Amino acid sequence: MASLARTLRPLARAAASSPRTPLTRSVLSRAALRQQAPRCLSSTPKRRYDTDNVTTEGEPYDLDTMTPTPIFHFTETEQAMADTVSKFAAETILPKVREMDESEHMDPAIVEQCFEQGLMGIEIPEKYGGAGMNFTSAIVGIEELARIDPSVSVMVDVHNTLVNTAILKYGTEESRKKWLPQLATNTVGSFCLSEPASGSDAFALKTKAEKTSNGYKISGSKMWITNSMEANFFIVFANLDPSKGYKGITAFIVEKDTKGFSIAKKEKKLGIRASSTCVINFDDVEVPASNLLGKEGEGYKYAIGLLNEGRIGIAAQMTGLALGAWENAARYVWNDRKQFGSLVGEFQGMQFQLAQAYTDITAARALVYNAARKKEAGLDFVRDAAMAKLFASQVAGRVSGNAIEWMGGMGFVREGLAEKYWRDSKIGAIYEGTSNIQLQTIARLLQREYSG
Ligand SMILES: Cc1cc2nc3c(=O)[nH]c(=O)nc-3n(C[C@H](O)[C@H](O)[C@H](O)COP(=O)(O)OP(=O)(O)OC[C@H]3O[C@@H](n4cnc5c(N)ncnc54)[C@H](O)[C@@H]3O)c2cc1C
Numbered sequence: 464m465a466s467l468a469r470t471l472r473p474l475a476r477a478a479a480s481s482p483r484t485p486l487t488r489s490v491l492s493r494a495a496l497r498q499q500a501p502r503c504l505s506s507t508p509k510r511r512y513d514t515d516n517v518t519t520e521g522e523p524y525d526l527d528t529m530t531p532t533p534i535f536h537f538t539e540t541e542q543a544m545a546d547t548v549s550k551f552a553a554e555t556i557l558p559k560v561r562e563m564d565e566s567e568h569m570d571p572a573i574v575e576q577c578f579e580q581g582l583m584g585i586e587i588p589e590k591y592g593g594a595g596m597n598f599t600s601a602i603v604g605i606e607e608l609a610r611i612d613p614s615v616s617v618m619v620d621v622h623n624t625l626v627n628t629a630i631l632k633y634g635t636e637e638s639r640k641k642w643l644p645q646l647a648t649n650t651v652g653s654f655c656l657s658e659p660a661s662g663s664d665a666f667a668l669k670t671k672a673e674k675t676s677n678g679y680k681i682s683g684s685k686m687w688i689t690n691s692m693e694a695n696f697f698i699v700f701a702n703l704d705p706s707k708g709y710k711g712i713t714a715f716i717v718e719k720d721t722k723g724f725s726i727a728k729k730e731k732k733l734g735i736r737a738s739s740t741c742v743i744n745f746d747d748v749e750v751p752a753s754n755l756l757g758k759e760g761e762g763y764k765y766a767i768g769l770l771n772e773g774r775i776g777i778a779a780q781m782t783g784l785a786l787g788a789w790e791n792a793a794r795y796v797w798n799d800r801k802q803f804g805s806l807v808g809e810f811q812g813m814q815f816q817l818a819q820a821y822t823d824i825t826a827a828r829a830l831v832y833n834a835a836r837k838k839e840a841g842l843d844f845v846r847d848a849a850m851a852k853l854f855a856s857q858v859a860g861r862v863s864g865n866a867i868e869w870m871g872g873m874g875f876v877r878e879g880l881a882e883k884y885w886r887d888s889k890i891g892a893i894y895e896g897t898s899n900i901q902l903q904t905i906a907r908l909l910q911r912e913y914s915g
Contacts, residue, residue, distance in 0.1 A: 526840060534832050537603070544585075544600045545607055551580055552611035560612045563737035564883055570737075573615060574651060574693055582608075582619050584647025587627055591643035598772075602779045602835045606828075609783030610790070613887040614737035616780045618651070621689045624776040625769050626652030629698050629714070633757035633765050642716070646696065653694040655685040655743060656766055662687075663900050666709035666763050670745060672701035678751040679703070679715060684727070685743045687894070691726055692739035695719045699745070700762045712762035716754040723748040734886035771845050772838060773895050774852040778831045781855035781891040785824045785862040788884035792866035793817055795873065813869060820862045827855040846908045853901040856891030863888045 537545065559570050577583055585601040587593020594600075601623050609616035630642050646652055661667040670683025681701050691697075697717045704711035717724060723746040730740040757765055796808030796817070807813055834847035863885040867874035874881035892898040 548607035606783035610787035625654040691741035714756035778851035778855040781859035788863035
């Protein structure tokens with residue numbers, strides 16, 4: 464306390480005695496003054512939302528009286544989620560991971576068991592048939608699944624963080640009552656934003672919607688749509704009034720069996736091969752007016768908001784993946800493989816790499832859980848989510864790549880999972896905003912804070 468006061472007092476004195484800022488001064492002296500301006504590195508940021516910030520027990524967060532806890536401190540519910548999913552993934556998913564990757568197909572029994580485990584309605588309130596848990600519980604679940612299979616993880620992630628959240632946040636009470644019980648128990652969802660000509664520049668989308676006498680008609684193509692083979696429920700972004708540019712973008716609900724809906728092509732991919740990724744065509748697909756999600760022309764806002772949150776899920780997928788790759792290799796070098804009369808994990812050159820990698824994973828996880836907690840508390844989390852996704856995907860790529868080398872030839876063959884983790888890691892830098900797009904977001908928000 465005393466040393467803090469010693470540091471702060473001279474700063475306060477300097478601030479009090481500094482001359483008043485003249486109206487005109489050179490650019491250089493302005494820059495010099497800015498550099499001297501004291502600024503605390505950390506502070507309690509302003510709330511972003513007035514609603515939404517409730518604890519798992521439904522009590523509002525009181526940020527002023529809340530006792531800070533270690534970032535990895537979980538509530539009983541969150542810990543239960545970690546334990547249950549970890550067991551489910553190890554016992555039920557692990558035996559099928561290699562086969563699902565080779566066949567590029569998600570076992571329908573796994574999808575069904577994800578529903579049975581309550582993993583498809585994590586944040587859906589109990590009154591709509593969901594598990595009624597918090598956002599961090601969803602993040603815990605996504606991470607634990609990715610530790611064993613990033614493909615199952617992304618299916619659960621997209622369904623929960625993008626699709627369920629879209630209905631919860633922007634749906635009418637009528638549509639919540641209609642769709643949420645299905646999404647929680649038996650219907651997989653997809654999120655259709657990207658198109659052949661619009662990826663990073665998502666709002667340049669060309670899919671059009673027009674009004675009909677009793678609803679809307681959608682025409683166009685979507686590309687790279689996760690879950691499209693398993694899903695029956697699609698959130699589709701289309702432009703209702705291209706003359707307004709991105710302000711014409713509107714979100715609709717489309718069911719798979721609607722006339723004019725077709726899956727045109729299933730992609731063959733480098734990684735997350737059990738997760739389906741398809742091109743979808745919409746040929747004059749007619750939907751009733753009740754399938755409008757939220758308000759006309761607000762689709763772009765919904766997409767931005769959902770992807771900001773969704774990024775924390777992808778970051779968790781990447782930290783789970785990194786941990787899975789690290790553990791797989793650590794077990795091998797510390798238990799199985801001997802060279803020069805010792806376990807290869809006994810050599811210092813190997814130990815230091817394992818220690819560095821684990822430290823990187825822990826740092827990435829801290830970013831992920833900090834972003835999740837900030838979102839849950841109603842604080843501004845956009846920069847945190849972008850940093851978490853950027854860093855977690857970098858760590859996942861690095862650790863899973865190095866893990867192959869730690870295992871030597873055994874890391875390179877398709878007998879084990881080491882090479883798969885690395886292939887799966889590449890997607891982290893691409894979907895829900897590429898790494899360059901995350902850097903752009905981080906830089907834009909920093910510039911706003913530090914300029915002027
Ligand atoms: C397996 C998979 C699953 C997916 N799932 C879904 C889904 O469920 N729903 C959905 O809507 N979409 C989905 N996507 C699409 C995904 O979000 C896009 O691939 C992503 O946004 C990047 O778009 P793009 O592939 O067109 O790359 P591009 O936008 O063409 O980017 C190519 C390169 O240019 C860089 N670049 C682009 N703009 C800039 C810029 N302004 N500054 C600097 N660099 C830039 C990018 O960083 C990248 O390196 C999925 C994609 C894949 C591969």
